[in-house]
Amino acid sequence: MKRTASGPQTPEPAADRAGAEPASSSASCPDPSASDPEGGGSATARVPAPRPGAGLDAGTETGRAAGRKPPRRPGAHGGRTPWIYLAPALVVLGGLLVYPIYQLGLISFLEYTQAQVSGGEPTSFQGFANYTALFSDGQFWQVLLATVVFAATCVLATLAVGCALAVLLTRVRALPRLALMLAALGAWATPAVTGSTVWVFLFDPDFGPVNKVLGLGDFSWTYGRYSAFALVLFEVVWCSFPFVMVTVYAGIRAIPSEVLEAASLDGASQWRTWRSVTAPMLRPILVVVTIQSVIWDFKVFTQIYVMTNGGGIAGQNLVLNVYAYQKAFASSQYGLGSAIGVVMLLILLAVTLVYLRLLRRQGEEL
Amino acid sequence: MKLPARIAAPVTALALAGLTATGCAPQTSDTGARTDDKSGTLRVWLFQEVNNKPKEQVVEEAVASFRAEHKEADVKVEYIPVDTRAQRIKAAFNDPGSAPDLIEYGNTDTAGYVKDGGLADITEEFGAWAEAKDADPTARESVTVDGKVYGAPFFVGVRALYYRTDVFEELGIRPPKTQAELVSTAKKVRKARPGLYGLAVGGAYTYGAMPFLWANGGELATESGGTYKAAVNSPQALEGIEAYTSLFGDDNCPAAKCASMGGNATVTAFASGKAAMAIGGDFSHAAVEAGKVKGRYAVVPLPGVTAGSIAPAFAGGNNIGVLKSSSHRTLAVDLMKSLAGKETQGKLFDAMGFLPTYTDVRARAATKEPFVKPFIDTLAAETKFVPASPGWGQIDASLVLPTMFQEIVSGKKDAATAADDAAKKMDAAFASAG
Known part of the structure; x- marks a missing residue:
């Protein structure tokens, strides 16, 4: 692991190893599945052949049950065929996902600053030193808390606005619908930097129209911690609700009208229809937009960076991503920055897994 | 309900890869130069100013006078945007193959770049350079780390x-x-x-x-x-x-x-x-x-x-330094002397208003342009620099x-x-x- 700059070694191009890495990981992967052809084979053998007497429904039921019971083993037929088909996808995944994550993890255990990258000092293995430094930094915990609360608020607000407007879209005539769609797509298409700059201008204490309209005088939105977060929240919701709205709208359109009609015949109120009919039927879509929103909002960077000038007065508006940027790139502590990245990755994975687990417990298949 | 499995796979693969791979380390480049060619093309990165034309002209003249003495050398000057200079210069340190021989850099970056292994130690050449004797002490301090000199002051800002x-x-x-x-x-x-x-x-x-x-x-x-x-x-x-x-x-x-x-x-x-x-x-x-x-x-x-x-x-300002990875060290130092020399700095003041780093050149500048007097008085009184x-x-x-x-x-x-x-x-x- 130790590598000194004294020897005249050639810099290793990342691409060389990018090719080698996935090959080795995909070579080691087939083993466990290949070693278990019996169990998998007998389970799946039943799937394509439902008993003649059983109806269509029963057939799919057994198929599902059979598919789920033994631990999922893709190498069912014992051969290499599935892996050959999967190979291109695995190579791409390995190169674009596993390898960078592997490098991220590796760098987080090293002392790796600009001096190490450009060969001024040897790279050294530090164990968990970067993580210890990170976890003992009081600011990290503050930033983490702020990030979690801020992201959660953003997700809730985005979903609420997106769903409300999606329902509205189904209720209005063609012209207002078109107008709303265009407005939303405009917000969606605006680059984050542009959107943020415009929002900051709109809320500018001296020249911004918002303060004039609201009669706030020269109130500075970016000075107070909460008002600054609120301002960023508005922008984040503004630029991310269109995705929720369009997706949910498409989902609502796909709901058979008989169901809704039946609900209205039963005298269900609007809210009741949404809660008991529309929302459950939209669940898979809502799951996707929620996870997407969680990931996006947890990783908010541009808006905070642009609108609060890199983290606000005395760093009061820092979120994890901006904090990581400050550590990793602005001050060239790539090792520490990688440690933050790993922590963030784990948090997001955990959040997603817990969320999916909760949904599954409610008896919902994805 | 396949997602956890899909996520778990790369995570396991990552853990496995981390355990098995012991021979790989992230990239480290070797910035040490191996040759000192006396001919060839010298590449120079200077900062792109808001109004860059006059600067280009002065630099061209300096390059021409260098070429007059070094006919076998060619010089290619590039102007890099100030906003992205940090990334550009880091990239140059990371990839010596495409790095220039000379760079202009902000004087607060000196110590950092030296630690990165990016700048060449030119203490000897700087000491033997007659004009350097008139460089003011703060400017000299801004190119010095641990008693060694890593460049020539280009101009000061105050x-x-x-x-x-x-x-x-x-x-x-x-x-x-x-x-x-x-x-x-x-x-x-x-x-x-x-x-x-x-x-x-x-x-x-x-x-x-x-x-x-x-x-x-x-x-x-x-x-x-x-x-x-x-x-x-x-x-x-x-x-x-x-x-x-x-x-x-x-x-x-x-x-x-x-x-x-x-x-x-x-x-x-x-x-x-x-x-x-x-x-x-x-x-x-x-x-x-x-x-x-x-x-x-x-x-x-x-x-x-x-x-x-x-x-x-x-005492802010910029310096000109030779990159450690330069394969034309002798030529690069000579070109640096030409670019950061008294004559060029005098012209640069006329063209751009950049204050010269030599006390005598600066005094002459003050007589020409009364606007700079308060700044020169400030420089003459006392200037400080950030920790080196x-x-x-x-x-x-x-x-x-x-x-x-x-x-x-x-x-x-x-x-x-x-x-x-x-x-x-x-x-x-x-x-x-x-």
Whole structure:
């Protein structure tokens, strides 16, 4: 692991190893599945052949049950065929996902600053030193808390606005619908930097129209911690609700009208229809937009960076991503920055897994 | 319900890969040069200024005089945008193959670049260079790390007090002579002209705040035996910090607006007629001239604590250095001498207004252009430089000092606590940077 700059070694191009890495990981992967052809084979053998007497429904039921019971083993037929088909996808995944994550993890255990990258000092293995430094930094915990609360608020607000407007879209005539769609797509298409700059201008204490309209005088939105977060929240919701709205709208359109009609015949109120009919039927879509929103909002960077000038007065508006940027790139502590990245990755994975687990417990298949 | 499995697979693969791969390390480049070719093409990176044409012309002349002596060498000059210089220069260190031979760089980056292994040690050549004898001590300090020289000063930049002559005349006041007077004058103006900031200050304007600290006898850090220790929480430094932060408030520059301002924002406020005074550099001249206040302002040195004294200023500016990876070291050093020599610096002042780093060239410049006199007086009085430690780059990038000022002016912490916290962060950075 130790590598000194004294020897005249050639810099290793990342691409060389990018090719080698996935090959080795995909070579080691087939083993466990290949070693278990019996169990998998007998389970799946039943799937394509439902008993003649059983109806269509029963057939799919057994198929599902059979598919789920033994631990999922893709190498069912014992051969290499599935892996050959999967190979291109695995190579791409390995190169674009596993390898960078592997490098991220590796760098987080090293002392790796600009001096190490450009060969001024040897790279050294530090164990968990970067993580210890990170976890003992009081600011990290503050930033983490702020990030979690801020992201959660953003997700809730985005979903609420997106769903409300999606329902509205189904209720209005063609012209207002078109107008709303265009407005939303405009917000969606605006680059984050542009959107943020415009929002900051709109809320500018001296020249911004918002303060004039609201009669706030020269109130500075970016000075107070909460008002600054609120301002960023508005922008984040503004630029991310269109995705929720369009997706949910498409989902609502796909709901058979008989169901809704039946609900209205039963005298269900609007809210009741949404809660008991529309929302459950939209669940898979809502799951996707929620996870997407969680990931996006947890990783908010541009808006905070642009609108609060890199983290606000005395760093009061820092979120994890901006904090990581400050550590990793602005001050060239790539090792520490990688440690933050790993922590963030784990948090997001955990959040997603817990969320999916909760949904599954409610008896919902994805 | 396949997602967990899909996520689990790469995670397991990652863990496996981490366990099995022991031979791979992330990229490290070797910036040491192996040859010293006496012919070939020299590549130079200079900063792209807002109005770059005159600079290009001066540089062309310098290159021509170099070519006259070195017929076998070719020179290719590239102008890189200032905004992305940090990335460009880091990339050059990472990839010696496509790196230039000479770079222009901000003088606060010297120690960091040296630690990165990017700059060549040219102590010998610099010592033997006749013109270097006239380089002023602060400029020399800005290319020196641990007693070794890593480049030649290219120009210096220094800040002084811009003030509105029309406002001062109407109110019947004169430019302040002491720091206390500066504060009281600022508040007097604000009272009489509520639409103006008395003195535009910024919570993120580190180099505008430093003179207050230095004038009171404070220091950013003190050095002993090659290691630095933060001194921003010393009693003298605290006095300066309190003087500066007392300017944030409704009676001068409201914290809600001024806490987040940096140097450019304060100069913009002055240039657009929203402030009666501002701390600006000789390099801000063009921006102010282009603003509303053209013809209605003057510049004096920033006053110190005692009457008639000048507050020590931060000596900013740029240097020209030879890259360690250059395969034309001898030629590159000669070209550096030509670019940063007296003749070029004199011409560069005429063309761009950049202050020369040689005391004699600078004196000649002052006679030609009276505008620079207050800046040259400031340079002659006393200038200071940031700690020559690679830790400084980290302190600067992680906004330790702006955070300190902002914590104080927004009332989150009192001056002593904020300064203690800043000192702790600085010490950690000095320690980790070695």
